[in-house]
Amino acid sequence: MPAPIVEVKDLTKRFGEFTAVDGIAFDVQPGEILGLLGPNGAGKTTTIQMLLGLITPTAGSIRMFGLDLTTHREQILQQVNFSSTYISMPYSLTVEENLWVVAKLYGMADVRRRIDEVLKKVEMEDSRTKVTRRLSSGQMTRLALAKAFLTEPKVLLLDEPTASLDPDIAHKIRALLKEVRRSSGLSILYTSHNMREMEEMSDRIIFLQKGRIVAQGTAQEITQRFGQRDLEDVFLKLARES
């Protein structure tokens, strides 16, 4: 088995008395899609923000590519990107300008070609010169994904990436993610409230509740373990028990 590309050990985050993430441990293998599932407030977003170095853990360690995030932030983040429904990109810049800035932040060469490629991937070639504020919410989400693909990351962190997309575009995005994973060996950590999407996308799922891991395995293993029909029933059972 190859060395994990992401290794999280005893990761804890406390905000005063409140424990958002409580001693979780997991790893992500090269080319794996790992789903983080859990009700609101379970600690999914906090975990992703710690992996991005935006929040400092109270305890535990995060290693990526064999390096510690605390001491090798720049080297690690150079190879990581993310997309989230909860952030946006500067509204007054055009799509192309926004992507240009991101590419330069990551020190990419041949920027114009890369921008062409990612805009084609997310079907936004026609929006290249459009000012970002004029994009629909679906286009905005695709732009955030284009930004995430642009820098050719080895690890992609996606926080509800299809939340504001219509089923057709969401389907295309899922297909795209699978295709990129297949062609580049990209590892993906994925959160979503869409259970079908989780089942379809994830090789493995970690179920978080109140900051702790309450179950992990494939979708099938988790549903069997809880004696439920599908992931949605597991989700409802766990959420209502809490």
Next chain:
Amino acid sequence: MKLHRVNALVQRHLFLYRRSLPRLMEIFYWPFLDLVVWGFITVYLMKFQGQMPGVVTFFLGALILWDVLFRAQQGITISFLEEIWARNLMNLFASPLTPGEFLTATMVLSVFKVTAVACVMAVCALVFYDYNVFMIGLSLVPFVFNLIIAGWIIGVLTTSIIMRFGQEAEVLAWGMVFLFQPISCVFYPIEILPKWLQAIAWGNPAAHIFEGMRLVLTTSAFPGEHLVWATGLNVLYFALIVGWFHYTFNVCKEQGLLVRVGE
């Protein structure tokens, strides 16, 4: 420090200025209005020229230099606020960009802004009031340089407070610099202040700069002592404030404030 990351951030703001009228107004409209109002006050005061020699140079020169300080501070703070308003802070700090590179980029932007504003004001002063700010002479150059650094110091301080306390504190972006105005002695000599306030003012680099400027105008002597004090204080405060910014940045990361600063 990677220059391509600094360049990316500078370019991001230049893209913004290219098509934003309100942001261009910040460079052209407000400095122009400032100059018009103070220009008329100066014209009025010129009637008493006998009692107040060099009044035009004092007031218009002081106003232009004050704007250098003000815009240098704004160059830093407004650039940070732009990222909050655009909900872009997460994109930036989840990239390899370091806080030091972020600050450097805002300082470069601040220099662009100061240069543009100073040019606008200098030209307007010349056209409308026949006043040439460069008649102060070459001694202006090191003082302007020090004023920019003093503006950066206030800018980084304000940015740290906004980062720590969130958008509620954003009003400080426009107000903080005025807290320093009374002890900067922009329009009056330092001896006008009460003794206890003079002691505080001497610890303010901007007070040395404006005192120095007045000394140049009244005696034509180069105010070397004021320049040394202004530079020394700037170096000290700059080192402290950059350290403070990094400390605040880490506190915000520990408390999860960096990801919530725009909420």
